[in-house]
Amino acid sequence: MKSVALFGAGFIGTVHGRNLAADPRVSLSYIYDADASRAASLAAELGAETADSVEQVLGDPAVDAVVIASSTNTHADLLTASARAGKAIFCEKPIDLSLEVAERAVAAVERTDAPVMVDFCRRFDPPYAALRKAVADGEIGEVELMQMSSRGPSLPPISYLEVSGGQMFDQLIHFFDLMCWITGLEPVSVTVTGSALVDPQVAEVGDVDTSVAVLKLGNGAICQIDAQRRIGYGYDERIEVNGSTSMVEAGRQRTGWVNHYEAGSVRTDGMHPGWFERSEHTFKASIGAFIDAIEAGRAPSPNLADGLRAQRIANAATTSLREGRTVAID
Amino acid sequence: MKSVALFGAGFIGTVHGRNLAADPRVSLSYIYDADASRAASLAAELGAETADSVEQVLGDPAVDAVVIASSTNTHADLLTASARAGKAIFCEKPIDLSLEVAERAVAAVERTDAPVMVDFCRRFDPPYAALRKAVADGEIGEVELMQMSSRGPSLPPISYLEVSGGQMFDQLIHFFDLMCWITGLEPVSVTVTGSALVDPQVAEVGDVDTSVAVLKLGNGAICQIDAQRRIGYGYDERIEVNGSTSMVEAGRQRTGWVNHYEAGSVRTDGMHPGWFERSEHTFKASIGAFIDAIEAGRAPSPNLADGLRAQRIANAATTSLREGRTVAID
Amino acid sequence: MKSVALFGAGFIGTVHGRNLAADPRVSLSYIYDADASRAASLAAELGAETADSVEQVLGDPAVDAVVIASSTNTHADLLTASARAGKAIFCEKPIDLSLEVAERAVAAVERTDAPVMVDFCRRFDPPYAALRKAVADGEIGEVELMQMSSRGPSLPPISYLEVSGGQMFDQLIHFFDLMCWITGLEPVSVTVTGSALVDPQVAEVGDVDTSVAVLKLGNGAICQIDAQRRIGYGYDERIEVNGSTSMVEAGRQRTGWVNHYEAGSVRTDGMHPGWFERSEHTFKASIGAFIDAIEAGRAPSPNLADGLRAQRIANAATTSLREGRTVAID
Amino acid sequence: MKSVALFGAGFIGTVHGRNLAADPRVSLSYIYDADASRAASLAAELGAETADSVEQVLGDPAVDAVVIASSTNTHADLLTASARAGKAIFCEKPIDLSLEVAERAVAAVERTDAPVMVDFCRRFDPPYAALRKAVADGEIGEVELMQMSSRGPSLPPISYLEVSGGQMFDQLIHFFDLMCWITGLEPVSVTVTGSALVDPQVAEVGDVDTSVAVLKLGNGAICQIDAQRRIGYGYDERIEVNGSTSMVEAGRQRTGWVNHYEAGSVRTDGMHPGWFERSEHTFKASIGAFIDAIEAGRAPSPNLADGLRAQRIANAATTSLREGRTVAID
Structure with a gap:
């Protein structure tokens, strides 16, 4: 039985709190939030x-x-x-919006022997794990092209965008991590093209809502990621990895199994309404893997180095977007 | 170059005539129809x-x-x-509505050495041929269950139903043939349940428009065929063959490739509007196979024995439907 | 908080016990099993x-x-x-293998006012509920044809088959219930064709492992159900309801979302390995609905009348199978 | 009846020649090829x-x-x-590898009133026409993101690549045309990332075999095109157009309709083996539309302006690839 405390009782804190409370291996001890009433309400529930x-x-x-x-x-x-x-730590991404601050924090943590896991929860999505396995097993040959789509149903509030670090940081960071994790390859450069199409205020706060990032990986393979903040048909997230001998795809996920055969068309269920409905199970699996690791005395994964790598890519992508040029990634 | 004459310039005669005229190995010589103006019009076109x-x-x-x-x-x-x-013959199914008349005609033909092909054109549908191959290659193990659906978009005129021989004869005869051809098995009994749901006149002329035929095959396998004269979503024809080790299916055929992702649903193209749009290519392939055979001096297939077998099954099915009991097939 | 006791600590008892233990509205009080050590082990776990x-x-x-x-x-x-x-009761199906015994028990229960729910858990499968809603909303017009497939991966032990009541009772009873529940219609007759293909011992104990039941419903619609005890490709359960204007289908459920594009074929995930993996969620939803009902003081559904109806159909189907004839259902 | 002459009796000339010969509105008069024996052979056939x-x-x-x-x-x-x-002209793309030469030729043609059609045959693919219609009808709202994939099964000979103009010119030119035609929008800039992964000789002749082109369109929408010369799973060509309210997709085209349900997987037919099997019908439709236009006295479409536009984009894309920067398109 591990005693686990929770910092933060907002949306994600509540998700983690509920998953912790339902885990028989965990005793959820404290909940702390700068907003004491929010902490109290969640603590009472759990x-x-x-x-x-x-x-x-x-x-x-x-x-x-x-x-x-x-x-x-x-x-x-x-x-x-x-x-x-001396606590084991499960940390939401990103470490900090400033890469410098993040690097300092990681350096400080490294001087302790605290085990730290960063919540790149999509790694715990079974289809994505299957893609990684297909690559690692040599099923597709050498990775040559990768295509990821990350498309959400609605623009977050402008006030959120202002503090989010921008679309590269806030939305694409998960996919930068997945790219490296699935392919086992590191990017050497990134080129981003972006637009603010949904609301002129997006441009006013220096952000974009629609973008395509193209990364060249160490072996010459190319990864393209399209990102949209607001699409009309729900939430859409897909990945293809195309290798020298075959291709694997984590395709459209259906939300039901009913097909309506009508005059002139066949209608099926639509997409998930949002990222959380699509990804909810990954949060449970991610924090469960953290508990697994600390129970077993293993170093958890993904770790701070993974977190920093994704931030460095997001930083380079943001520079590319702002300066309209290809940016190298060390 | 084979000189081929055509008897009949109605719907199916026109289909055959056009396919013959487009075949560089064929010279379409005569067209004869009891309705001389219909013959003249098609002859002029071709x-x-x-x-x-x-x-x-x-x-x-x-x-x-x-x-x-x-x-x-x-x-x-x-x-x-x-x-x-002494002519080679390509004959539309059925040989005759009366099994006795059909058997007499076949006996007479057999006293000649005329090569005869019966137009069970669905055998020339590539997916159905693939099912047969999967069975013959042992891919699915022993055949144990077969499911066929034959569903059309609209009730034929009652005047047509009156002379059609009934749903078993007119609609299911193709599927009785496919059942034997795909599985390589012969039926031992048939049980039919039917209803007239679309129009009370269907019952008045002694027919049904919605039926399920269940056949037991020689090895104990069971084949079910559902048949509808009028469905609301176009034309639907599908076959599953389920064996002891795996299953093969000739599934829904799409008519386009465009998917519309909308809020709450994904909409794709609908079914073919009717049997002809679904099966048009099989007519060309079927008559082409006849020309192949007579050019090569081979006996064409399917032949009159296949035609008689399908009629005997249709006869037994009609008896089952009328008498409400399982009927043995010799 | 409802205090609930559990009779039976076998496979299904364990499923119900775990679902009860995880329900915050329930206090799982006693577990009783004729095998005391089995009860003790589950009680300790829960x-x-x-x-x-x-x-x-x-x-x-x-x-x-x-x-x-x-x-x-x-x-x-x-x-x-x-x-x-005076207890509220959640009862596994069937009430008894003997319809007479079952009817006597139901009569005895009706003299009390105990609320009773019968566990036809498939009613709580969202796709099946969607079919029922489509029918009830008039989306498909009049029901005219229904197709159900129930195909399992492996033959149960012969010792089990001997006491199971046979394939109609043990496997099809759920689908008899679904047929009535989804269409809102009652059957008037049933005709069953069956074979023992998997193992000759199946025939020796008077059972079949492969069968097709065809039911005529009150409005003339026809329902066909194919049932297999052992197929080679996992577990397959599908339903189509075809109406006068359109068709709805609860189709194949995928178990993953990864597609492998290879030279010559595209390979996707297979079927669920067995009925439990396919249906697990319905057990939780079913017993949850029972707790909902008793908390709200509502009569739970499905009830004993539903249980008796399904048994009467299963009885008639068994008679049809044994006697090789269509059997009327009152 | 139009008298049409054919220049070129190679692969594409043969395709056009056969389509012309089969068109009842056309008399195929002359065939000319610098290789007289090639011309003679095709002339004899047709x-x-x-x-x-x-x-x-x-x-x-x-x-x-x-x-x-x-x-x-x-x-x-x-x-x-x-x-x-004074001849009507149907011309294969591109007009010339040199944009300057092409522009001069177009200027010279414009001083005549000869009707000219450029063979962007993919415009005649029904799914692509459906995408264009969906955009034009406002079905998807404003275009915001477009994704195209063009992936072929095998690297052309290096000797061909040397004279092909490069991957932008040879492979992507069709998609540059489709992008404009489907969306009704013009590109303002292009950024290309490319690699030679298949064979080091590709790089030696200054070409790439794997690339991603990202174009910004006049309204700020972004179009990404991935192009591969050699994939392991056949030929793959797909287009998505994502608008402000919904998305339309011309998805994977199946080559058969047979599904194999096996233990652990469901296997379906693979992709087309190559671009010609995928696109053959578009050549017939394209040249048919040319004959339609000249019979009706209408200006054919796509025309030389379309051809020049696609070349200008391909030119800019080639510059982007060589210089590693975003290139503006006038």
Whole structure:
């Protein structure tokens, strides 16, 4: 039985809190949120205690692990402090919007031996794991082309976009990680083309809502990622990996199994309404893998190095978008 | 170059005539139809001559082969006369509505050495041929269950139903043939359940428009065939053959390749509007195989024995439907 | 909070026990099984108590409801005794293999006011509920043809078949219920064709492993059900309902979303390995609906009348199979 | 009846020749090829005459139209000469590998009133026409993202690549045309990332075999095109057009309709083996539309302006690929 505390009781914190509460291997001890009433409400639902401060949580030797699901600007400090307090850590991505801050935090954590997992939950989607296995098993030969689509149903509030780090950071970071994880390859350069089509305010805050990132990988393979903030037909996320001998695809996921045969057309179920309905199971699997690892005394994966790599790619992609040129990735 | 004459210039005669005219190995000589103006019109379109009588056609030694596409009640006599005149024969199914008449005609033909092909054109549908191959190659193990659907978009005129021989004869005869051809098995009994749901007049003329025939095959396998005269979503024809180790299916055929992703649903193209759009290519392939056979001096297939077998099954099925009991098939 | 006791700690009892234990509205009180060690093991897993006898359970006024998941031959007595003890009852199908015994038990229960739900869990499969809604909403017009397939991956042990009541009773009873529930129609007759193809011992115990049941419904519509005990490609369960204006289908369910594009073929995931993987979610939904009903003081559905109706159809189907004739259903 | 002459009796010339010969509205008069024996062989097959020279063809007043299917470096001169001779012209793409030469030829043709059609045959693929119609009808709202895939089964000979103009010119030119035609939008810039992965000789002749072109359209929409010369799974060509309200897709085309349900997987037919099997019908439709236009006295479409536009895009794309930067398109 691991005692786990939760920082952050917002949307994602609530998701993690519920998954932790339902895991028989976990005792959800404290919930802390800067908004005390939000913490109290979630704690009541899940039968946990609220903490008055971060210090209370980190100072309690009974706490084995912490889950960092608070706002992005608190991640780096919480990571550092939790690692120094000897806690195992499950941290939401990104580490920080500033790569420099993120790198400093990672360096500080590395001086401890705290096990840290970064929540790239899509790695726990069975179809994506199947793609990775097909590549690793040599089923498709050498990777030569990869196509990813990440298309959401609605533009987030402009106020959110202003603090999100931009579409590369906020939406594509998961796919930068998947690209490396599935192919086992590192990118050497990125070129991004983007537009603000949905709302002129998107451009005013320096962001885009529709973009295509093209990455060249170390072996010369090319990965293209199209990203849209608002499409009309729900949520659409697909990946193709095309190798020298065959292709594997994590295709459209159906949400039902009923087909309507009508005069002139056959109608099937539509897409998931949003990213959460599509990905909900991956959150449970991701935090479950963290508990697996700390129970077994294994280093969890994905780790901070994975987190930094994805941020470096997102940084380069953002530079490419702003400066209209191909940017090398070290 | 084979000189081929055509009996019958109605719908099916026109289909055969056009396919013959487009075949560079064929010279379409005469067209004969009891309705002389219909013959003249098709002959003009296809650059053929009209014949004044059957005798003129059969008496012309330049004619190598005849295609019998006239009304069903003329088939038996034309078969016999054409065989006696030494012509190769391509004959529309059925041989005759009366099994006795059909058997007499076949016996008469067998006393000649005229090569005869019966137009079970669906054997020339590539998916059905693939099913047969999968069975013959042992891909699915022993055949254990077969499912066929034959569903048309609209009820034929009642006047047609009155002379059609009924749903077993008119619609299912193709599928009785396919059942034997694909599985390589013969039926031992048939049980039919039917209803007249579309129009009360269907019952008044002693027919049904919706039926399910269940046949037991020689090895104990079971074949079910559902037949509908009028469905609301176009034309639907599908076959599954389920064996002891795996299953093969000739599934829904799409008519286009465009998918519309909309809020709440994904819409694709509908079914073919009717049996002819679905099966048009099989008519060309079927008559082409007849020309192949007579050019090569091979016996064409399917032959009169296949035609008689399908009629015997249709006869037993009709008896089952009328008498409400399982009927053995010799 | 409802206190619920469980009779039966076998496969299905374990499924129900786990679902009850995970339901925050339920306190799982006793577990009773004729095999005390089996009961003890499940009770330990789920944090429940074992009962020494049925009487102990029924005599405890704190127990609100019982779940009957013991062997079929105990259902009728447990139903009667539990109803007389004033408990709400969730009962596995069938009520009894003997229709007479089942009818007597139902009559006895009806003299109490105990709420009883019969576990036709497939009604809680979302695609099947969608078919029912499409019919009820008039989306497909009048029901005219229905096609159901129920195909399992492996023959149960012959010892099981001997006490199962036969394929009509053991496998098709769910589909008889679905047929009525989805269409809102009652059958008037049934005709069954069956074979023992998998193992000669199936025939020796008077059963079949491959069968097709054809039912005529009150409006003249025809329903065909094919049932196989052992197919080579996993578990396959599908339903089509074809109406006068359109068709709805609960089609093949995929188990993954990965497509492999290879030279000459495209390969996708296969079927579920067995009925439980395909239907697991319906057990949770079914018992959840029972708890919903007793919490709300509503009569649960499906009820004993539904259970009896399905058994009457299964009885008639068994007679048809044995006597080789169409059997009327009152 | 139009008298049509054919320049070029190679692969594409043969395709056009056969389609012309089968068109009842066309009399195929001359066939000319620099390789006289090739011309003679095709002329014999199709019942046409050979010409000794281009001049002989253009000097014959009976010739209404010419089809230019000779090698690319002859297109510009044949276009100019044929136009001056007053012939209607059907010309294979591209007009010339040099944009300057092409522009000069087009200017010369424009000084005549010869009707000219450029063979962008994919416009005659029904799914692509359906995409265009969906956009034009406003079905998908504003175009925001377009995805095209063009993937072939095998690398052409290096000797061909050397004279092909490169992957942008040789393979993508069709898709540049489709992009404009389907969306009704013009591109403002293009950015290409490419690699030579299949064979090092591809790089040695200054070409790539795997590339992604990203184009920004006039309204800010983004179009991505992935192109591969050699994939392992046949020929794959697909298009998605994603608009502000919904998405339409011309998806994978099946080559058969047979599904194999096996233990652990469902296997379906594979892709077309090559571009010609996938596109054969479009050649017939394209040249048929040319005959339609000249019979009706209408200007044919696509025309030389379409041809020049696609070349300008291909030119800019080639520059982008060579210089590693985004290139503006006037």
